Structure formats: C-alpha cells, structure tokens
Amino acid sequence: MKRNNFILVFFILLMGCIAVPEYETPPIERREDYIVENTNIEAIISRINASEKKVALFTDTEATLWIGGYIVSNDESGNFYKEMYIQDNFENPKKAIKILVDKTNLHTTYPTGNKIYIKLNGLGAMFKNGVLTLGEYIGEDLKGISSFLIQEYIVRSAEQKTITPQPISLGDIDSTTIGKFVKIPNIHFSSDLSNKTFAGEQFDDFDGERRLVECESRRSILLSTSTFSRFKSLILPLSGGEISGIITRDFFNEKYILKINKITDLHFDSERCDPFFEENFESSLLGSFEKEKWTNYAQYGTKKWEVYTDEDALGKSLRMSAYKSGETQNVTWLITPEIDISTLTNPYFSFRSSVSFGDDSQLEVYISTNWNGNENTISGGTQWVDLNPTLASKSNNSNEWIDAGFISLSNYKTTPIRVAFKYTGSAVTTSDGTFEIDDIRIVEKN
Amino acid sequence: MKRAYFLVSLFLFCSTFLFSQQYKIIGRVISAEDKSPIKEALIRVNEKEVVTQEDGSFTISSLSKGTYILEFKKEGYITKELTLSLTEDTDIGSWEMLATRENATLSVFTIDLEIDQDEDWDRDQIGGILSSQKDVFLNALSFQFSPTFFKARGLDSKYISVLFNGVLINNPLTGRAQWNSWGGLNDFINPSTSISFGLKENEKIYGGLASTTNIMIRPSLLRKQTKISQSFSNSSYTYASMISHSSTLKNNWDIAFLVSKRGGEGYVQGTIYDAASFFFAVEKNWNSKASSWVSIFYTPFWRGKNAPITQEVFSIKGKRYNPYWGFQGGKIRNERLSFSSLPTLVFNHEQRINSKSVLSVALSFQQGKSGNSRLNFNGSKREEMSIIGGGDNPSPIYYQKLPSYFLRDNTNLDYKNAYLAEKILRTDGQINWNALYNTNSSQEDYTVYAMYNDVDDSQRILGSVNYEYLFSPSLQLNVNTHFTIGKNEYFAEMSDLLGGKNFWDYNIYASSIEESQNNLMRPDNAVQENEKFQYHYAINHESLKANAMLLYKKNTFSSFIYLNTNYTSYLREGFFQNGNFPDTSFGKGQKLEFLSPQLRAGMTYLITPKHHVSVNGDYSLLPPSARDIYPNVRENNQPFYPLKNEQTYSFSLEYKFLLDTFQAFIRPYFSFQKDITELSFYFADGIQGENAFFVQEILSDMKKEHIGMESSIQFQVTPEFKLTGVATISRHSFANNPMLTLVTENNRETTEIGFVNGQKNFGSTFLKGYRLPTGPQQAYSLGMEYRDPAYWWLSIVGNYFRNSYIDVNPLLRTTNFYKDSNGFPFVEYDEEIAKSLLAQEAFRPYFLINLTCGKSWLLKRGTYLGFFLSVQNVLDETYKTGGFEQGRNANYHTLKEDRARALPLFGSKYWWGRGTTFFSKISLSF
Known part of the structure; x- marks a missing residue:
C-alpha cells in the first residue's frame, strides 16, 4: 500500500512543476500591398480649388481613392502632436500634405520613411491655417481621423526608405515647400539667443519660437518647438551648421516656421557666420527706433524710422513713412554707428528693402567717412557717397523683400565709416509711401 | 468469639465502605466502524482526566458514589458523553466512538x-x-x-x-x-x-x-x-x-x-x-x-x-x-x-x-x-541629451479610449467617437499583444513595450x-x-x-x-x-x-495577564x-x-x-x-x-x-x-x-x-x-x-x-x-x-x-x-x-x-x-x-x-x- 502511494506521489510530483507560461512571438503583420494609388496630392489641391467652400469632400459613393506618400514627420520627441506630414516621393518630392490623426505616439506604428497609403473616401481636405490638410470634415473644420478608424484609412506598406532632405535656402520658401522634409545648410541661431533653451523659457506658452539666421542671405526663419517636446530644455547650440526639418505655417498662419523631428536633425558642427556687423532689429522695442550709437534724425518733419512687425515683416523690421504726417516735407536719416572695417580683407555691405504703397517717396543709401556725429552737420559739411544699392520699388509687391546685393567697401577700409538711409517724402498722397529695411550688415566675403 | 469475629468483620467491612467509598470505572474505547481500539482518547470526568492505553482501555479510579458525566474526546472522532450513576466499580465494556467524516x-x-x-x-x-x-x-x-x-x-x-x-x-x-x-x-x-x-x-x-x-x-x-x-x-x-x-x-x-x-x-x-x-x-x-x-x-x-x-x-x-x-x-x-x-x-x-x-x-x-x-509602455532611447520615445498606454480602459472621454465637453459632444469607443469596448476590450510586437519590431534602436x-x-x-x-x-x-x-x-x-x-x-x-x-x-x-x-x-x-503570560484558572474564575516586548x-x-x-x-x-x-x-x-x-x-x-x-x-x-x-x-x-x-x-x-x-x-x-x-x-x-x-x-x-x-x-x-x-x-x-x-x-x-x-x-x-x-x-x-x-x-x-x-x-x-x-x-x-x-x-x-x-x-x-x-x-x-x-x-x-x-x-x- 505504501509503495503504491509513493509511486502515485512521484507521478504527481512530476506534474506538480509549474512554470510561468511561454508565449510565441507572433508573426509580423503583413502589410497590404494590394493597394494601387490612383490619385495624388495635386488632384486634391485641384479639387479644393474647384469647390465653392474651398473644401474637398471625398464621399463613400464615389470610387475608392488612394494616395500614397512617405512619412516625414515624427512625434517621438514630442514636437509633433496628433499630426503627420507626408510627401509624395522619398527624394525630390513635388507635393506634401499634412494629415490630422487623433492619436499620440504615431511613431510607434508609422515611422518616418515608411510609405503609407491613405484612403480618401470619408475624409476631407482643405487649406487649414495655410497648410494643405487632410482629416475628418466635421462642423466646417477638419478634425483628426478617429483613433478607432485609423486603420481603415491609413495602411502601411512594406516600403521603408531613408528620406533625403531637399536642400533649400530660405529665399526659396513658398507655399509649395510646406510639409516637405528640407535641409538648410549654413544656418545658425540669432546672436541674441545665447543661453536660451529650445522651448523651456518662462515666456514660452505652447511653442517656443527661436530665430534661425541663414549665413549668406541673413534671411531668417523661426524654429518652432513644442513645450511638450523632450528636448525643450536643452540650450540652443551656439555654433552653426545645417538643420533638417519640415517647413510649415505657425498656429495663427502669420509666418513660415521650421519644425524638427528630433534634436539630431541639427548638425551644428561648423562655425557661425555672424557678419562683422549686423542689425536686424530683433532685439529692439517696437516703436520709434532708439539704439545706442545709432542716429534716427528727422531733418524735415517729425516722423522717424520705427521698428514694427506684421505678417510681411522679417520678424521685426524698420520702416519710415510720411503717411499722414501732416507735414509738407519729411526727410529722415537713419545712420549706423561708426564702424571700423580696417581689419577686414574684403568687406561688403548689404541689406534688404521693401516698399508699401510705393510712389514718389524715395530712399537713398549713402556712405561717409567724415561725419562728426553731430546732427547739424549731416546735411552740408559731410561728404556722403551714394552706394546705389538695388532697392525695392513700387513695382514690387508690398510683401517682397529685395536684396540690395553685396556692395564692396574695400575702398573705405582706412577710416571708420557710417552708412545712412535717407527717406524723402511728404504728407502729400503721391509721396507718402513706406520704405521698409532690414538685415543691415557688413560681411567678409571672398 | 465467633460473634465478635463476625462483628469485627462487619465493622471492617462497613469501614471499607465508610472510609474508602472510592470506586472505579473501567472500559475500552473502540472505533464504531471497524471496532479497532482507540488509543490516547481523552476521558474527562469532573476534573479528572485519563487517557486510553494502546489497547483502548482506561481506568478512572478514586471516584465517590454519585452521578457522573464522562466525556470522551479524540481528534477525528465525534465527542460523546456518557452519564452514569456510580455505586460500585463499573466496567462499561466497549465504548464506541464514531469517526468524523471530514467536514x-x-x-x-x-x-x-x-x-x-x-x-x-x-x-x-x-x-x-x-x-x-x-x-x-x-x-x-x-x-x-x-x-x-x-x-x-x-x-x-x-x-x-x-x-x-x-x-x-x-x-x-x-x-x-x-x-x-x-x-x-x-x-x-x-x-x-x-x-x-x-x-x-x-x-x-x-x-x-x-x-x-x-x-x-x-x-x-x-x-x-x-x-x-x-x-x-x-x-x-x-x-x-x-x-x-x-x-x-x-x-x-x-x-x-x-x-x-x-x-x-x-x-x-x-x-x-x-x-x-x-x-x-x-x-x-x-x-x-x-x-x-x-x-x-x-x-x-x-x-x-x-x-x-x-x-x-x-x-x-x-x-x-x-x-x-x-x-x-x-x-x-x-x-x-x-x-x-x-x-x-x-x-x-x-x-x-x-x-x-x-x-x-x-x-x-x-x-x-x-x-x-x-x-x-515607456521604453525610450537617448537622443543626445534628451530621452525620447515611449508608446501609448495599451490598456483597453485607458480613460482616453472610453466613451466618457469623447463626451467630456458639453459644448462639443463627439458622439461619433463615443459610439465607436463603446462599440470597440463591448466587442473587444482586451490587450492587443500583436500590436505591441509590431511596434517593437519597427523600432530599430529601442524597445517601446516590454x-x-x-x-x-x-x-x-x-x-x-x-x-x-x-x-x-x-x-x-x-x-x-x-x-x-x-x-x-x-x-x-x-x-x-x-x-x-x-x-x-x-x-x-x-x-x-x-x-x-x-x-x-x-x-x-x-x-x-x-x-x-x-x-x-x-x-x-x-x-x-x-x-x-500568566494564566490562572480555578473553578469558575480564570484570568490572564500577558506582557510582550518587540524589537x-x-x-x-x-x-x-x-x-x-x-x-x-x-x-x-x-x-x-x-x-x-x-x-x-x-x-x-x-x-x-x-x-x-x-x-x-x-x-x-x-x-x-x-x-x-x-x-x-x-x-x-x-x-x-x-x-x-x-x-x-x-x-x-x-x-x-x-x-x-x-x-x-x-x-x-x-x-x-x-x-x-x-x-x-x-x-x-x-x-x-x-x-x-x-x-x-x-x-x-x-x-x-x-x-x-x-x-x-x-x-x-x-x-x-x-x-x-x-x-x-x-x-x-x-x-x-x-x-x-x-x-x-x-x-x-x-x-x-x-x-x-x-x-x-x-x-x-x-x-x-x-x-x-x-x-x-x-x-x-x-x-x-x-x-x-x-x-x-x-x-x-x-x-x-x-x-x-x-x-x-x-x-x-x-x-x-x-x-x-x-x-x-x-x-x-x-x-x-x-x-x-x-x-x-x-x-x-x-x-x-x-x-x-x-x-x-x-x-x-x-x-x-x-x-x-x-x-x-x-x-x-x-x-x-x-x-x-x-x-x-x-x-x-x-x-x-x-x-x-x-x-x-x-x-x-x-x-x-x-x-x-x-x-x-x-x-x-x-
């Protein structure tokens, strides 16, 4: 009897071993490659333009429409939220579009470089805040595609490519650039941003906007970083180099901004290219321009050069206008501080200008080496040489900024120089136009 | 002479009764089912306790005449009581105890x-x-x-x-x-x-x-x-x-x-x-x-x-x-x-x-x-001086996946999503393990879910x-x-x-x-x-x-006092x-x-x-x-x-x-x-x-x-x-x-x-x-x-x-x-x-x-x-x-x-x- 018991026990002991269950790795999801793209982003744009409300609505009653695109944005770092940008090709894209999706951590299912197909039927497209956007059209606005329905509309393909950023310069940016993955070589942060974080300052509300300045052109664009991004508390790098990201519009659709996917999209491993001398008015207060060593002198009349900002300005810019001055003559001089360029080899002068309501009012740009700094001797007694730069004229649009070109200053190296911007106009409607200037600089150029 | 002898014997006999009116009870406790002897059964009478021997037998002695209740107890058996009037030495014979069926x-x-x-x-x-x-x-x-x-x-x-x-x-x-x-x-x-x-x-x-x-x-x-x-x-x-x-x-x-x-x-x-x-x-x-x-x-x-x-x-x-x-x-x-x-x-x-x-x-x-x-679900990686990554909460009842979430704004009730949320919870509502594996396999340099x-x-x-x-x-x-x-x-x-x-x-x-x-x-x-x-x-x-602990028990009164120190x-x-x-x-x-x-x-x-x-x-x-x-x-x-x-x-x-x-x-x-x-x-x-x-x-x-x-x-x-x-x-x-x-x-x-x-x-x-x-x-x-x-x-x-x-x-x-x-x-x-x-x-x-x-x-x-x-x-x-x-x-x-x-x-x-x-x-x- 006892022996039988032991045998029984032995068997039970064997079965008595327990182990935490093991699970097999499931096979990787097969992606649907049966889809055929039968339309594209251009067609969406045409449809928007053709509609009365400027909204393209794709219904379930029409033929199934699929577009394809490569994902270029990435919410891994937290800089993008419930949105995805795609471009129609992994290199040299023609068009790009933004898709609103009601889901976070999209990078886990839709990584950058992956080609996806989007079924348009049931969605709507329109230019929302200046950006071509696709989403669910509800209540006269586009909302994110429901998190429960994403897989109905967006299908991953097996194709995975490395997206080559398109090199551009800031002057090239227009509405077709929006949404593409671009690269701007030779750029650095504005010099007044030392020791600032990407978006971690007290004044950063939803996004931190930081000025990036392009080396050659001195044009600038704002880098926009979400206050929810993981790198927001890092200090902006002081060096220069290239940056890759996506051009889009800011929340108020006032200006173009650049957004990066992650911190490693900044390759700032070269020197900055700060000009020898630069004034872009970013650190000035709005209103009448007052800065140490600068001269803002109304020779005739009372109106002076003022710092302003609006949707056409380059951040903050400077303007002078006789409009509604009530005065028969308005002549105002903006004179730079005394600049010693003797250390430079090949100094060049440049700036950019724009005209609003151009008419007979004039802008002239002079250089002098012998002004004594006294306002009384500006006119008469000081030798001013006309630099003859390329200026904006009334034939240009008010939002166009014309580069003055590079004007050599090699003949003026011996004595410190001053450059003057002289506005001439009056309250008379034919001569009360506005001149805007910005990015005044002296650079070393070979 | 013979009468004196008889008287003395009578007296002695009576004395035995008078002085040693002590009786005993003997018996043997056996199992009711198979009649086997039960050893170490406890028998209690008033304050006396005895335990049965190997063969089930027991003896309780020094009991005066009277009525007693005997209590029989043994682990695994139903406790029984026996009332008996004791006037002489008594042998109760085999006393059966019933085993408890395990409750x-x-x-x-x-x-x-x-x-x-x-x-x-x-x-x-x-x-x-x-x-x-x-x-x-x-x-x-x-x-x-x-x-x-x-x-x-x-x-x-x-x-x-x-x-x-x-x-x-x-x-x-x-x-x-x-x-x-x-x-x-x-x-x-x-x-x-x-x-x-x-x-x-x-x-x-x-x-x-x-x-x-x-x-x-x-x-x-x-x-x-x-x-x-x-x-x-x-x-x-x-x-x-x-x-x-x-x-x-x-x-x-x-x-x-x-x-x-x-x-x-x-x-x-x-x-x-x-x-x-x-x-x-x-x-x-x-x-x-x-x-x-x-x-x-x-x-x-x-x-x-x-x-x-x-x-x-x-x-x-x-x-x-x-x-x-x-x-x-x-x-x-x-x-x-x-x-x-x-x-x-x-x-x-x-x-x-x-x-x-x-x-x-x-x-x-x-x-x-x-x-x-x-x-x-927070697996991330380092990207220079920041940590990026992380995934969505995979819980099917995460508050952002529930109908209440889409109906939270009285001025902007999202009925469509609330309906979809309710439907998916009702028909499914469990963790999607395959999706977690898919996510992990599409990240090259780190794991999101583990x-x-x-x-x-x-x-x-x-x-x-x-x-x-x-x-x-x-x-x-x-x-x-x-x-x-x-x-x-x-x-x-x-x-x-x-x-x-x-x-x-x-x-x-x-x-x-x-x-x-x-x-x-x-x-x-x-x-x-x-x-x-x-x-x-x-x-x-x-x-x-x-x-x-000190425990005192006597007759109708018992009390204890207990002291402890923990370190x-x-x-x-x-x-x-x-x-x-x-x-x-x-x-x-x-x-x-x-x-x-x-x-x-x-x-x-x-x-x-x-x-x-x-x-x-x-x-x-x-x-x-x-x-x-x-x-x-x-x-x-x-x-x-x-x-x-x-x-x-x-x-x-x-x-x-x-x-x-x-x-x-x-x-x-x-x-x-x-x-x-x-x-x-x-x-x-x-x-x-x-x-x-x-x-x-x-x-x-x-x-x-x-x-x-x-x-x-x-x-x-x-x-x-x-x-x-x-x-x-x-x-x-x-x-x-x-x-x-x-x-x-x-x-x-x-x-x-x-x-x-x-x-x-x-x-x-x-x-x-x-x-x-x-x-x-x-x-x-x-x-x-x-x-x-x-x-x-x-x-x-x-x-x-x-x-x-x-x-x-x-x-x-x-x-x-x-x-x-x-x-x-x-x-x-x-x-x-x-x-x-x-x-x-x-x-x-x-x-x-x-x-x-x-x-x-x-x-x-x-x-x-x-x-x-x-x-x-x-x-x-x-x-x-x-x-x-x-x-x-x-x-x-x-x-x-x-x-x-x-x-x-x-x-x-x-x-x-x-x-x-x-x-x-x-x-x-x-």
Whole structure:
C-alpha cells in the first residue's frame, strides 16, 4: 500500500512543476500591398480649388481613392502632436500634405520613411491655417481621423526608405515647400539667443519660437518647438551648421516656421557666420527706433524710422513713412554707428528693402567717412557717397523683400565709416509711401 | 468469639465502605466502524482526566458514589458523553466512538479566494481567518463573510498573527500573512488549525489584535490515512487535484506528505491560474517526553490578476471583465501575473521536561521569490541629451479610449467617437499583444513595450522558543520568544522584450540625462531579458519578540495577564545609485530601530455554568511596517520622519449563554489607535502629461476608532438540525485629520508646483468621521444546517451586508480642494455643494446566499468516498467589494465639472464581487 502511494506521489510530483507560461512571438503583420494609388496630392489641391467652400469632400459613393506618400514627420520627441506630414516621393518630392490623426505616439506604428497609403473616401481636405490638410470634415473644420478608424484609412506598406532632405535656402520658401522634409545648410541661431533653451523659457506658452539666421542671405526663419517636446530644455547650440526639418505655417498662419523631428536633425558642427556687423532689429522695442550709437534724425518733419512687425515683416523690421504726417516735407536719416572695417580683407555691405504703397517717396543709401556725429552737420559739411544699392520699388509687391546685393567697401577700409538711409517724402498722397529695411550688415566675403 | 469475629468483620467491612467509598470505572474505547481500539482518547470526568492505553482501555479510579458525566474526546472522532450513576466499580465494556467524516466545508474556501494586491490599490489578502472551528462565529467570518472583504474588527491582515509549525510566518516587512504560502495544503491545514480571536490569550505568542491563527501540522497528530481528491470549480481556478498521506512507521516514526495541483481560470476572465503544493514532514517520538519533527513545504504558483473598473466600464462589460489580458497565439496572456515560490523548512522539537514543564523549539529557513509582472509602455532611447520615445498606454480602459472621454465637453459632444469607443469596448476590450510586437519590431534602436517583473527575493531564518510551566493545576506560565532575521531584495527584472532588442534603462520623467539614469554606475544600459533594472535595493530586517503570560484558572474564575516586548529593525541597502538621489541611494542607509511593548489582560467568570462573562483589555505599541516608513524606497534610503510606534488601546466585553443545545454570545468591543503612519502607492495616470508613474501617499499622525458588537447564536434544534445566526455591527472610522504628504518624481515640473526633492506636505486632510474602507461594517448571517445520520448534510446560509464604504482620496480633502492655482478660494465655491461632492459613497447593501452539501460513503472497511458541493452567491447578486476615488479631480472646480457629466471622466474604480460560483470535490480516503 505504501509503495503504491509513493509511486502515485512521484507521478504527481512530476506534474506538480509549474512554470510561468511561454508565449510565441507572433508573426509580423503583413502589410497590404494590394493597394494601387490612383490619385495624388495635386488632384486634391485641384479639387479644393474647384469647390465653392474651398473644401474637398471625398464621399463613400464615389470610387475608392488612394494616395500614397512617405512619412516625414515624427512625434517621438514630442514636437509633433496628433499630426503627420507626408510627401509624395522619398527624394525630390513635388507635393506634401499634412494629415490630422487623433492619436499620440504615431511613431510607434508609422515611422518616418515608411510609405503609407491613405484612403480618401470619408475624409476631407482643405487649406487649414495655410497648410494643405487632410482629416475628418466635421462642423466646417477638419478634425483628426478617429483613433478607432485609423486603420481603415491609413495602411502601411512594406516600403521603408531613408528620406533625403531637399536642400533649400530660405529665399526659396513658398507655399509649395510646406510639409516637405528640407535641409538648410549654413544656418545658425540669432546672436541674441545665447543661453536660451529650445522651448523651456518662462515666456514660452505652447511653442517656443527661436530665430534661425541663414549665413549668406541673413534671411531668417523661426524654429518652432513644442513645450511638450523632450528636448525643450536643452540650450540652443551656439555654433552653426545645417538643420533638417519640415517647413510649415505657425498656429495663427502669420509666418513660415521650421519644425524638427528630433534634436539630431541639427548638425551644428561648423562655425557661425555672424557678419562683422549686423542689425536686424530683433532685439529692439517696437516703436520709434532708439539704439545706442545709432542716429534716427528727422531733418524735415517729425516722423522717424520705427521698428514694427506684421505678417510681411522679417520678424521685426524698420520702416519710415510720411503717411499722414501732416507735414509738407519729411526727410529722415537713419545712420549706423561708426564702424571700423580696417581689419577686414574684403568687406561688403548689404541689406534688404521693401516698399508699401510705393510712389514718389524715395530712399537713398549713402556712405561717409567724415561725419562728426553731430546732427547739424549731416546735411552740408559731410561728404556722403551714394552706394546705389538695388532697392525695392513700387513695382514690387508690398510683401517682397529685395536684396540690395553685396556692395564692396574695400575702398573705405582706412577710416571708420557710417552708412545712412535717407527717406524723402511728404504728407502729400503721391509721396507718402513706406520704405521698409532690414538685415543691415557688413560681411567678409571672398 | 465467633460473634465478635463476625462483628469485627462487619465493622471492617462497613469501614471499607465508610472510609474508602472510592470506586472505579473501567472500559475500552473502540472505533464504531471497524471496532479497532482507540488509543490516547481523552476521558474527562469532573476534573479528572485519563487517557486510553494502546489497547483502548482506561481506568478512572478514586471516584465517590454519585452521578457522573464522562466525556470522551479524540481528534477525528465525534465527542460523546456518557452519564452514569456510580455505586460500585463499573466496567462499561466497549465504548464506541464514531469517526468524523471530514467536514469538507473546511477544505473549500480559505486560500482559494485570491485577492488582487495591485499597486494601484493596495489591498490586503483575505481569507483572513482560516477556520476549521466548530465556532459558529469564526465559521461565518471565514466562509460567509470573506468574499465581501469583510475585516474583523476593522483591522487589516497586519493584525492577524499566523504561526506555522511554531514560527511566526507573517511577512517581516509588511506584517501581513501571505496566505498563498500554504495554498493547496488544505487537507493538512484544516485539522491542524486553532484560532484565538480578538483579545483572547494564546499560549504560543502574544498575537495580533484581530486574531492569532496557529497552524501546527504534526505528523503524529494527523489522521492516519491516504486521501486522493479531485475538485472542480469556477471561483479562483478550474480544477484541483490533491493526494495526501499520513502514517506511522515503525520505531515511532510518523510521516506525512501532500502533493496537489490547481489550475485553470477563475470566475473573472483572464485570471489564469497554475499552482502546485508540496508538503513533507517526518516525526520521531523519542520517548514519552520528547518528539522532534521536520517539515518542508513549497507552494509555488502564479495567477493572472484582474483590475478595479469604473461604473462606466462595468455597465458595458459586466463583472467577469478583466482588462489585463489579451489573446496571443490563441492563448490568454495576462499582463499582471502574481507569482510566488517560497520553500520553507521547519525543525521542531518538543521536550516535556517534567510533569510541570514543556519546552518547544522551532527553527525555520525560508527563501524564495515572489512578485508581480507588469507591462511597461515607456521604453525610450537617448537622443543626445534628451530621452525620447515611449508608446501609448495599451490598456483597453485607458480613460482616453472610453466613451466618457469623447463626451467630456458639453459644448462639443463627439458622439461619433463615443459610439465607436463603446462599440470597440463591448466587442473587444482586451490587450492587443500583436500590436505591441509590431511596434517593437519597427523600432530599430529601442524597445517601446516590454514585460517585466517587480520581484521580492527574500531569505530569512526564523524561530521560536516556548516554555510552559505549571506552577499548579490552576496557575500556568508561558514564556515565548520569536525571532526572525533576514533580507528582502527588491528589483525590477526584465522578463520579455516582446520582439524588441534593447530596452534602455531610463527614468523618462527626470529633467536631465543625469537624473534619468536609474543606475549611475551603469549609465545608458541596454537591458536584456532576465536582467535587473530600474531599481535594486534590499531591506535587512531583524525582529525579536519576548513575551510572558500568566494564566490562572480555578473553578469558575480564570484570568490572564500577558506582557510582550518587540524589537524591530530595518536597514535599507541600495545596489543602484539613482541619478535623482545620487548621495542617498547607494549603500547602507541608517538602521532604524523600534522598541514596542504590549500588555494584555483578561478575565472570565462563570456566574453559573449557563452564564459566562469575560472582560479583556489590551494596550499595544506596534512598530510601523518597513513599507510605511520609506516614502521613496526605490530611489533613496530616506525614512519619513518622525518615526513612531503605533499605539492601540482595545477593550472587549463578552457575555455568553450556554445551554446544552443553545449557545449564544454577545461581545461589544472598542479600540482606539493613534500615531499611525500609512503609505499607499498607486500608479497615477496623467498627473504629468499623459504618463503613468508612481505616486506615494503618506498619511501620518493618523487616529482610528473601531467600535462594534459581535454576536452569534447556535441552536441545535434536534441532533440533526441546527440553526445559526451571526451578527456584527460596527463603526470603523478616522478619528482625526491626519497629515498628508505626497512623494513623486523629482523633476522640474514637480519642483514648479511646490515639491522639494519630489516631496510635498499638503497639510491636514480632513478625514475625521469618514469611515474606513474595511468591507461591510454590518454583517448578518442566518443559517440552517442539517446533518443526517446517514452521513449526508446540507447547509443553507443567508447573509446580509451593508455599510461598506469607498476608500476616499485624502488629497481631495486638503485645503487644495477649495483653492485655485493662485492660492485663493474659488470664486464660485459653495459649501453645500462641496459637502455633497465630498460625501463618502456607501455601497448598496446586498444579500448573499450560500449553499453547501455533501455525502460520504463507507465503501469497505476503512475506505471512504466523499462528495462535497458548495454554491456561493446562489442568487448571482452583483455587489461591490471595495473601491477608491480617483485622484485626478484634485479640486472643487474639476470635481464639480466631472460629476456634472453624464459619464464622469474620472469616476471611482470598484472591485466587484463574484457572481454565482461553485466548488465541488470528490475524495477517496483509505
């Protein structure tokens, strides 16, 4: 009897071993490659333009429409939220579009470089805040595609490519650039941003906007970083180099901004290219321009050069206008501080200008080496040489900024120089136009 | 001469009668079934006690003429009484005793009701009182009341002392007995358990204020049989098989072993279960004075847990719903597994030194691992000086996936998404494991989702020495010491990378790369499976209890006085240097020591044999548990000051009424506690963005009040039919407004809102008067039991429960509640509305009816077949067993807004009781 018991026990002991269950790795999801793209982003744009409300609505009653695109944005770092940008090709894209999706951590299912197909039927497209956007059209606005329905509309393909950023310069940016993955070589942060974080300052509300300045052109664009991004508390790098990201519009659709996917999209491993001398008015207060060593002198009349900002300005810019001055003559001089360029080899002068309501009012740009700094001797007694730069004229649009070109200053190296911007106009409607200037600089150029 | 001789003889004869009118009773006790002799049966007459010999025979001598009641008692047999009139020496002949068929009621519930100890909601394990007692009251507590999470006297399991083969088996750091440690050993445990409840004395240890459970499995005391049983159930598991054997070997050796296996799935979906139990013991009886025995038990198990859910989810999914599981490869995979593997070895020795004193010694070694698994969805990677990555919360009931989320804005109701959310929850609602694997495989350089275990790897030596000395039959002294010394090592261990390659060990909530290193000694570590990460520390502990009890018993009066001193020490040793606390995490911390005396006394007076009165009182200082004093134990070794012993004053009064067939008692009690420190921790969703991380909530200087009345009646209407009734009416509440401190991540965001090093004192929390969440504070039970002489029985018990309260959130009851972010009271604050918003929810009262029945057959000599069936909650009542208020609506404004919604976003979460469940068992013993 006892022996039988032991045998029984032995068997039970064997079965008595327990182990935490093991699970097999499931096979990787097969992606649907049966889809055929039968339309594209251009067609969406045409449809928007053709509609009365400027909204393209794709219904379930029409033929199934699929577009394809490569994902270029990435919410891994937290800089993008419930949105995805795609471009129609992994290199040299023609068009790009933004898709609103009601889901976070999209990078886990839709990584950058992956080609996806989007079924348009049931969605709507329109230019929302200046950006071509696709989403669910509800209540006269586009909302994110429901998190429960994403897989109905967006299908991953097996194709995975490395997206080559398109090199551009800031002057090239227009509405077709929006949404593409671009690269701007030779750029650095504005010099007044030392020791600032990407978006971690007290004044950063939803996004931190930081000025990036392009080396050659001195044009600038704002880098926009979400206050929810993981790198927001890092200090902006002081060096220069290239940056890759996506051009889009800011929340108020006032200006173009650049957004990066992650911190490693900044390759700032070269020197900055700060000009020898630069004034872009970013650190000035709005209103009448007052800065140490600068001269803002109304020779005739009372109106002076003022710092302003609006949707056409380059951040903050400077303007002078006789409009509604009530005065028969308005002549105002903006004179730079005394600049010693003797250390430079090949100094060049440049700036950019724009005209609003151009008419007979004039802008002239002079250089002098012998002004004594006294306002009384500006006119008469000081030798001013006309630099003859390329200026904006009334034939240009008010939002166009014309580069003055590079004007050599090699003949003026011996004595410190001053450059003057002289506005001439009056309250008379034919001569009360506005001149805007910005990015005044002296650079070393070979 | 002849007449004188006769007279003298007559006189002598008469004298024998006059002076030595002492008679004796002899007899022989045998088993009614097989007529075999019963040795060591106890026969008691008045104050005399004798024990039957090897052959069952006994002699009781020196009895005067009169009427006596003889009481025959033996373990495993039904106690019998014999009344006889003694006029001469009497031989009662063979006296039969009937073996008890094992009352299988005992083997059913106990450990099988596994309760989920979830980090979100720290719950004590129940089955708090094992009972194989005939005591109606204790039976009701353990069988009828336990499914409702009823806490006797409002005290949690920290106040229940459990001795296993002489050693105090409670967890040294939490103070709680881990009932799972002896799951599946029911056949041996149930007959070996004795319980002293409340403030009664216990000879082996100065026990807990709620009760002391003494489990002594000793081979020589077990019924000698082999038993095989098979069970089926739908309550905690599906099937259970058990085989046990106990027998005597030659040369005075006794042996016992038990093996069992349980598995399947519980009542709630996804609560998969796998457990095995093994027990082996051998005893040597050296002589009539000394015995030694060695036992080893090992009960490894793992089981899937289930989650507390809101009313919204409950309405859609019902009470079997469990959001923790999903299908993988056709099998159920539960992300929250609880596991344990804790083999224990105990040596016992009992030495009867002389007729007055007994010495018992126990020494035990225990080591093993236990823990819980968890799904991590925060896997990230380092990108230069920042940490990026992380995935969506995969829980199917994450608040942003529920209909309430899409209907949260009254001005912008998103019906479409609310409909879709409801549909997907209703038709699916489980974890999508495939999607997690897919995500991991599409990330090249890091893993987003991974399964890991929070492990408690412990080892300890524990033991006890008991010395009992009888000064006289009425005065007894018990001196006991219990000690335990050991170490519990805690760490997170990666268990399954879910198809990924590297899981980077970062704290994603830290503000800088430095601070996000969980271990500065191994920064930027890519964790592989079976590797330790996140945190690694140990708590070294020592404890010594020394107590002495004097018990005086004479005629109608008995009383005792019990004194105890506890010495307890804890020391945290860190093995990781945490980036957030680089100076206070690694190495040995400060040794924290506590000295806490206790005093208990009681007396019982038998006014008449029918009326008994008892009075008991207790004053105890108890050391805090280790986990209540380290607020951020995973990251640093700083204790929470001030370190205080908890003080409790308790008192109880009992009146018992005893007749032959009718017994009743009524027992009011009162206990008052102060200087309590309680730490609870939970995974907080969305305090900082949408991330989930630990928040630890410390309530200190807390006072509690327990007042109530326990009563039971038992009426043996006929020898077969019995009526029972039990009632407990109580009020357990907070007696003051304790201090609230929160401990959380130390980073820029928390510093901005006033936390210093991740800690912030919120002042008093106005908890006074709120009830404690101790299950139903009123419980009533009425039952009838029928036992047929043909060995079948049926019992039906109806129970009614009420006054069970939700666990209120202390943060809502601080001054934070009515203050706006600028520190000033809300403009629209209305006291009346605030009062109604903060009212404590009482769960709806409910009835539970339980039914048990069974039968046993005698197949052939010595072989029994038994069948047992228990059906619980016959009426399939739906009821809440517990719940807690969520902490996300932290102020008047947000709470009012949330309550105004048809579907609140952050409604309370509840644990729901099981519907109708059954347990059936068939057993063969021989």
